[in-house]
Amino acid sequence: MHRQEVRSVVIAGGGTAGWMAATAIARVLGPRLTITLIESSEIGIVGVGEATIPAIANFNRMVKLDEDEFLRHTQGTFKLGIEFADWKSRGHAYMHAFGPVGRDLAYVPFHHYFLREPDGQAGSLWDYSFNHVAAKNGRFARIEKIPETPLAGLAWAFHFDASLYAAYLSRLAQGMGVRRVDAKIAGALQHPDGDVRALKLEDGREVEGDLFIDCTGFRGLLIEQALKTGYEDWSRWLPCDRAWAVPTANTGPPQPYTRATARDAGWQWRIPLQHRTGNGHVYCSAQVGDEQARETLLANLDAPALADPRLIRFTTGRRKQLWNRNVVCMGLASGFLEPLESTSIHLIQVSIQRLILLFPNAGDNEERRREYNRAAAAEYEYIRDFIVLHYHVNERAGEPFWDACRNMAVPDSLRHRIELFRETAGIFCAADDLFQLTSWLQVLWGQGVRPRGTHPFVEAVSPRDRATYLRDLRHLVAQAAGKLPAHGDFIAKHCRGLAPK
Ligand SMILES: Cc1cc2nc3c(=O)[nH]c(=O)nc-3n(C[C@H](O)[C@H](O)[C@H](O)COP(=O)(O)OP(=O)(O)OC[C@H]3O[C@@H](n4cnc5c(N)ncnc54)[C@H](O)[C@@H]3O)c2cc1C
Incomplete structure (x- = not known):
């Protein structure tokens, strides 16, 4: 990478990725940098990508976004989970609800106690999820704890209009000094060493920069068309295209x-x-x-x-390097995992956070780039495995697409997780794995995987105490959910969408 101090950042593309990057970098590193974003109103944005996961709260905090105002501007709603209908088998449904399921006891994860109960006597796994009970009853409030209990409150994300979101962030970013250029990029001009020097616009102008962020969508104008970084294709595991x-x-x-x-x-x-x-x-x-x-x-x-x-x-997969030379790619330019678990916007957000942490210095950035690419690759692979799980473990026998998914050879990392759960009911996640125990549990259980045993320490609690514990938890969750306002009423009171201008 060119050995000069990064003073000027050029973002190519103004969809969700481009404007999220512009807003966050301006907020965190603003005064040190000039930031230019080039987008083409003629090309437009992909215009989908409207569901998120709770970690988006970190991005909102980083850019100091007022949640109610953001929801008013984007016609947003609250999201407590994702319901999967007909995935395991036709007529069956379950939810990947955000937030905890039950409460761990004596160092043993909750679900071992649930699994130890005789069939049907502990209710459904989702009776222990506050998010699930609230979601299915159409209720919502910002509640961080169930009052007078040690139980967590609701964990929420958002649904919003993708075009309104990009427009909203664009106003915020420009208010913080980001320069917007509406033009078509014709290509990249490179230094003799291969780094990108400037973007050539179709009207003949050149926009120079030290660091370039490619947010041009599936085109990958800089990362692929200019730098030929290469793409790792995962359609053998995720064949939807x-x-x-x-x-x-x-x-x-x-x-x-x-x-x-x-x-x-x-x-x-x-x-x-x-x-x-x-x-x-x-x-x-x-x-x-x-x-x-x-x-x-x-x-x-x-x-x-x-x-x-x-x-x-689309083609499912990821770029071989997400940071190549002085180009970092984000959003659809970096790769694509289908939106089953609403992870693309999250991947944009963590790319931005990682870039800020590893922001290039004057001098050699090889180790930073290597760390960036290592972490990004691991993140993509964790999410890939989680999505493949939904397809692979199904009981839709006799349907060609679902038979093929069930019979495919899945990545070893996923096969190991499924087998470990089958054998021990154990679920182990790395610290940087986006989806943790309760997420894997709900999808494994929801898709019909049944463990052969539970943790031996469960027996340390007497059957009577176990049953009482489970009954009390179910009761507290149901009672708390019954007291929540209707989701529509909550929106009307706090963040009703603005009338279109
Ligand atoms: C079917 C589908 C459903 C999805 N659902 C979800 C979801 O529910 N949740 C989620 O998190 N994600 C979802 N995603 C992903 C999400 O849509 C994207 O991650 C997000 O919109 C970011 O897109 P982007 O900014 O990378 O690309 P785009 O929106 O395509 O923006 C590309 C930008 O580059 C500009 N550009 C391109 N070429 C040029 C050029 N030559 N000159 C100048 N400008 C140029 C365009 O004008 C545009 O501004 C979904 C994606 C798909 C395909």
Whole structure:
């Protein structure tokens, strides 16, 4: 990388990735840098990506964003989890709810006590999830603890309108001094050593910089087209490669969770916002034609479509290096994991945090770059395994797409996790694994994996005390959820969306 102090950052692309990066870098490193963002209103943004996970609160804190104001500007709603319908088998549904499930006892994770009870006597696993009970009853409040108990409150994320989000962040970033250029980038101009020197615009201008952030979406204008970084293709594990997306009108108050319904060769999302509902059908084009996939989407909407469906093509995987020379890529330019667990915006956010931590210095940045790429690769792989789990462990026998998913050879790291859970009910996660025990537990259990045993220490608590403990937990959760306001009422009181201008 060019050995000069980084004074000028140029961001190529102004979708969610570009504006998140601009806002955060301006907020944290602002006065030290000049920041320029180039976007093309002619090309526009991908315009999907409307569901998040709770860690987005870290980004909001970093950029000092007022949660209610942000929701008003983006027609946002609260999200307590994702419901997976028909994934294990047709007619079956479960939720990956955020927040804890139950409460650990005597150093043994909660679920071992739950599993030890005779069939059916401990209720459902999700009776112990405050998030799940609140979500299914359409309730929400910002509550950090269940009063007068040691139990955690709700853990929430958001659904929001992707176009409004980019526009909102754009105003924030420009207010902090980010220069916006509306132009088409024709290509990158390189130093003799291969680093990028400037971006050449179609109108002939050149925009020079020291560090470039490629947020140009699937094109990867700098990271791929200029630097030829290469792409690791994961479609052998995640064969879906296309999506139709379409908005519909709301049919009632927005529900505080995303719904993902499995289809013949893919799945369909439903994301409730204040002013509309986002829908899409992610599918495997080798198994179902575009027209048929479009029909499937249109036939399974809760309300008539508000626009023509849009087709989006993608290849699951990641760039071989997410930081190459003096170019860091973020968002769709860095890779793609299908939106089943709403992880793309999270990956943008952690890329920004990591870049700020490892911000290049004058001199040799080889070790920083290596650490950045190592951490980014691990993060992508953890999430990949978690998503593959949903497909692989299914009971939809006799359906070609689902049979192929069940019979495929999964990454060793995933195979080990599944087998360990089957054998011991144990779930072990690395500290930097985005999805921790309760996430893996809900999907493993929800998809039908049943362990053969539980932790031996469970026996240290008498059967009677175990049963009482579980009954009390269920009761506290149900009681607390019953006292929450309706999600729609909470929004109306605190963050009703602004009328369109
Ligand atoms: C079907 C689908 C569903 C998704 N759902 C979710 C979800 O629920 N949750 C989630 O977290 N993520 C989701 N994602 C991912 C999410 O949409 C993206 O991570 C997010 O929108 C970031 O996109 P981006 O900014 O990288 O790219 P884009 O939005 O495509 O922006 C690219 C930018 O680059 C600019 N640009 C490109 N070429 C040029 C050029 N030559 N000159 C100038 N400017 C240029 C464009 O104008 C635009 O501003 C989904 C993605 C897909 C495909």
